[in-house]
Amino acid sequence: MSKAFTRESDQDDEDDLPVVAPVSTGKNYITRTGYDRLRAELFTLIDEERPKMVEIVHWAASNGDRSENGDYLYGKKRLREIDRRIRFLTQRLEIAEVIDASVHHGGDQVFFGATVAYADESGLETTVTILGVDEVETARGEISWVSPVARALTKARVGDVVRLAVPGGVQELEVLAVRYPAPEPAS
Template sequence: MGTRTRTRPDESGKPSYITPAGYRRLEEEAHHLWTVERPRMAKAVQTAAAEGDRSENAEYIYSKKKLAEIDRRLTFLGKRLDALKIVTETPPDDGRVYFGSWVTVLDDDDQESTFRIVGPDETDAESGAISVESPVGKALLRREVGDEVEIKRPRGTIRYEITAVSHREPKS
């Protein structure tokens, strides 16, 4: 099921933001865990328990552990979904980078990359979804086409020039 987050609910009192698509993915994960994975694992626990001595029953011990992991994840998702603020409004300035924006950049080697600025619960390096709280996300936020940003990393500084900003999902 998609990317899993380990993000803890923010205790600073600041809202945690998420895109509508990111929120749907978390809801779908919770639904899948509750309707598919949990019943399957509960059945596995029941089947393994019927085999007798539970103290040395590896299948029973494993199934109980997996069921507890599912329950922890469901508890986390329930609390997290309640705490998230879904960002649905389109930004007022079409040429500026805001939460939810797709940003195309050019680095010093003329390599083009496209990032989407998202909440920490929906980051996914493969798809270019980067956290608004990450160094790159923070550097790009509120910038506009033509701006250059510098990000200091342990492996050295990287510079990006913003070449495009969109607030609508690019056509595939």
């Protein structure tokens, strides 16, 4: 059937979104910094971006024919994106469990919030910080606490060798150092 004979609607734009695996709704560990960052994003969307976009859509709708009005069509699409992100952030923040990694400061065992230096079998040293799913930025060397590497390293101590299942078999990683953030001074 030709595309010319199909009905177009606002919902068609959602089909273009990439398919993303759902995030587990079990535990949602997050640091205070990550929680505050997500909360700030949520309030920015609610208090600033959404009202601006509603105003633009209202203005564009008042210009007449909506079917060929680019401002209106883009505005409606952007409004749906904002609303989707607001729902996502609200749900993730509701189940978030803020973890204070500084309670382990000075310890040598790997837990959530640790910055871990490890070496693989070839001697390549890597440093990663284990954080929550919603706050990870891989470009900064951060990994999610549910990632295979983090799961292999969790509960290991400095000097321990852990086994990591990789596509080519099993790889051994030696824990070289473990650091935690310093506790915040009491106010």
